[in-house]
Amino acid sequence: MSNQLLRALAFDGQVRVFVVNAKELVQEAQTRHDTWHTATAVLGRTLIATSLLAADLKGDDHIAVDIRGSGPVGAVMAEGDAHGNIRGCVANPHVALDLNADGNLDVRGAIGLPGTLTVKKFISVLEPYAGQVDLVSGELGEDFTYYLAVSEQIPSSVGLSVLINPDESVAAAGGFMIQVMPGATDETLNELEEHLGQLELFSTLLNEEHTLEELLGYLVGSENYKVLATEEIRFSCSCNKERLLAGLQTLGKDEIQTMIDEDDGAEVICHFCSEVYHFSRQDLESLLVDEGDSHGL
Numbered sequence: 001m002s003n004q005l006l007r008a009l010a011f012d013g014q015v016r017v018f019v020v021n022a023k024e025l026v027q028e029a030q031t032r033h034d035t036w037h038t039a040t041a042v043l044g045r046t047l048i049a050t051s052l053l054a055a056d057l058k059g060d061d062h063i064a065v066d067i068r069g070s071g072p073v074g075a076v077m078a079e080g081d082a083h084g085n086i087r088g089c090v091a092n093p094h095v096a097l098d099l100n101a102d103g104n105l106d107v108r109g110a111i112g113l114p115g116t117l118t119v120k121k122f123i124s125v126l127e128p129y130a131g132q133v134d135l136v137s138g139e140l141g142e143d144f145t146y147y148l149a150v151s152e153q154i155p156s157s158v159g160l161s162v163l164i165n166p167d168e169s170v171a172a173a174g175g176f177m178i179q180v181m182p183g184a185t186d187e188t189l190n191e192l193e194e195h196l197g198q199l200e201l202f203s204t205l206l207n208e209e210h211t212l213e214e215l216l217g218y219l220v221g222s223e224n225y226k227v228l229a230t231e232e233i234r235f236s237c238s239c240n241k242e243r244l245l246a247g248l249q250t251l252g253k254d255e256i257q258t259m260i261d262e263d264d265g266a267e268v269i270c271h272f273c274s275e276v277y278h279f280s281r282q283d284l285e286s287l288l289v290d291e292g293d294s295h296g297l
């Protein structure tokens with residue numbers, strides 16, 4: 001049941017609920033980027049939030065999340081599309097802070113306030129749209145809740161959890177997003193608040209390996225929901241050799257010639273997934289020819 005996202009309606013359609021278990025996805029991100037535990041929590045929570053926000057997308061739609069704080073982890077970036085492909089990275093993966101006063105991973109300390117959260121949406125036919133808010137908490141769940149309220153005018157509750165084992169592997173990772181639809185009654189809101197108020201720590205529930213539907217029941221009450229769909233998500237990067245080679249072209253002829261002369265090729269690492277691409281002298285020379293340069297002919 002890991003790497004699955006469930007969409008549901010609750011309270012007769014007055015509330016939309018998304019629940020995700022992203023343990024394998026966050027584990028793959030941890031392995032690829034060699035993140036240390038606080039950075040893993042930062043990146044993991046961001047990837048979980050991105051998968052929740054992307055759950056609404058269709059066709060070629062995609063979103064990009066960008067978090068800029070003033071803490072040691074630096075910039076945090078993630079992207080998601082309509083097909084459950086999620087990727088992301090942090091500028092400095094080697095961040096391992098002491099636990100915070102509550103005994104939890106110090107996500108706020110790693111991100112650092114002040115800072116901003118930006119969500120860019122690329123929706124077909126519409127102009128790309130970017131919404132930005134100041135970070136209000138730095139723990140990210142509240143920040144995404146605030147973003148949805150301010151930037152998209154959707155009253156929501158977002159919960160994001162990542163638990164790390166002593167050996168740095170991911171013990172549990174998941175989250176939820178609850179959105180209140182226009183016209184929801186006070187009675188519904190009160191009942192929802194009651195459920196959320198009684199909720200055990202979501203990370204504890206995740207660690208107990210409940211199914212997504214059981215988690216949904218904890219969030220809104222076991223009688224109150226209708227499951228719409230369960231979809232797969234995964235860590236997946238759209239990079240490939242052609243794309244990165246084309247990217248090298250932007251460096252310009254002189255720089256490419258220097259790589260050929262001094263290094264006999266080039267090595268490029270995709271920052272989103274840490275995949276390493278090797279380019280031979282011939283690969284690089286093809287760029288010079290494509291540019292209409294007659295060098296070597």
Ligand SMILES: [Zn+2]
Pocket residue numbers: 237238239270271272273274275
């Ligand atoms: Zn990549």
